[in-house]
Structures are given as C-alpha cells and as structure tokens.
Amino acid sequence: MGKVLTHMTMSLDGFIAEPDDQIGELFEWYDGGDVSVPSANKDVTFNVDEASAAMLRDLVMEAGALISGRRLFDITDGWGDNHPAGAPVVVVTHHAPEDAHRWPRTTFVDDVGAAVARAREIAGDKDVTIASANVAQQALTLGLVDEVCVSLVPVLFGEGIPYFANLGGHHLLEDPVVVQGRRALHLRYPVRR
Numbered sequence: 001m002g003k004v005l006t007h008m009t010m011s012l013d014g015f016i017a018e019p020d021d022q023i024g025e026l027f028e029w030y031d032g033g034d035v036s037v038p039s040a041n042k043d044v045t046f047n048v049d050e051a052s053a054a055m056l057r058d059l060v061m062e063a064g065a066l067i068s069g070r071r072l073f074d075i076t077d078g079w080g081d082n083h084p085a086g087a088p089v090v091v092v093t094h095h096a097p098e099d100a101h102r103w104p105r106t107t108f109v110d111d112v113g114a115a116v117a118r119a120r121e122i123a124g125d126k127d128v129t130i131a132s133a134n135v136a137q138q139a140l141t142l143g144l145v146d147e148v149c150v151s152l153v154p155v156l157f158g159e160g161i162p163y164f165a166n167l168g169g170h171h172l173l174e175d176p177v178v179v180q181g182r183r184a185l186h187l188r189y190p191v192r193r
Helices: 026-031 050-062 070-075 077-081 112-123 133-141
Strands: 004-011 015-017 035-038 045-048 063-069 089-092 106-109 127-130 147-153 177-180 185-190
Touching: 004 026, 004 112, 004 133, 026 045, 026 147, 035 050, 045 050, 050 063, 050 177, 050 185, 063 070, 063 112, 063 133, 070 077, 070 089, 077 089, 089 112, 106 112, 112 127, 112 133, 127 133
Parallel strands: 004 127, 004 147, 063 089, 063 127, 089 106
Antiparallel strands: 004 015, 035 045, 147 185, 177 185
C-alpha cells in the first residue's frame, strides 16, 4: 500500500494562494528550467530544472489517486476530468455538483476520512496525494497523513490562504528530504508516528 501525502507549492510566509485565490509567482518553478516533464493532461507540460524534474516525476508517477477540496475543484473546473498527475480525483464536499456526470473519473464524498479511504482503494499500491490545504489540515489532525511535501517558493505574500492553519494540535515531523530546485526548494517530511 502506498503513502498518503500532501503536496502544495507555498510562499516563504506559508500561503498557497493570495486572498483572491490567485497564485501569483507560486508556479513559476513549473516553467523555470529546460527539462520537460509531460503530464497526463495533454495541455500541461512542466519545464523544470533537473532536480525538480526528478522530484516531480516521482510525485506524478507514484500518484494513484488525488484528493481535492471542492474549492480547488471548482477553481480548476475539475481539471477537465484529467488532472496532470493522471490519477482519478476524490473531492471532499458536502454538496456534489448537479452535473457531476461531467467528471466520470471523479468521486465526490462528504468527509475527509471517507475521502482518504476511497482514495486508498482507488490507488491500490500507489500513493494518495492530498492537494488542498483545508483537506490536508483535516487529514493531519485525523492522523491520516504519512508525509508532508512542500515546494517552497521565494516569494512573500503577506496574506492569503495558508497551507497550515487550525491543525487541531501538535504535529511532529521527521527531518526532511531536501531537493534544491530552481525557484523552489522541495521538502518532504515524513510524519512522526
């Protein structure tokens, strides 16, 4: 069975987006190099540095399912039912969209614990990646996360949507695996059990 991990790109002061959901310079690292990393979505190719490419390939190739919150799902229009990781998506929401049939590779559930269980089922031996801050926060509080991944970008937003907030307690992480990329420092912290 694979791991349950979180991954978000974050500003140096801890935000994954500006207050209006704009990402500003956060994703510059996805186009900051000359190594092409194709995605499962034909409209998305990443051009990153060599170190970031290895990290990104690992995240994408090992992803068996992705968990998103409804807010991110709506912002991206469900990635057109083809997330760049190529994995089916489980969306945590109390209200599934009326036109949910538009996304046949997407499952809608109303609880974070149920989302992790369903995503593990879908992923099989591969990893489950949580790609929404609020869902990641809840999953950490529930003790369902094995690894916290951060792509830390050299920008200060000053305010915005935090990656980590209201965690409901103290969470101790192991020492990180560190990958120095261009325009991002990639950190992978196993959660201490």
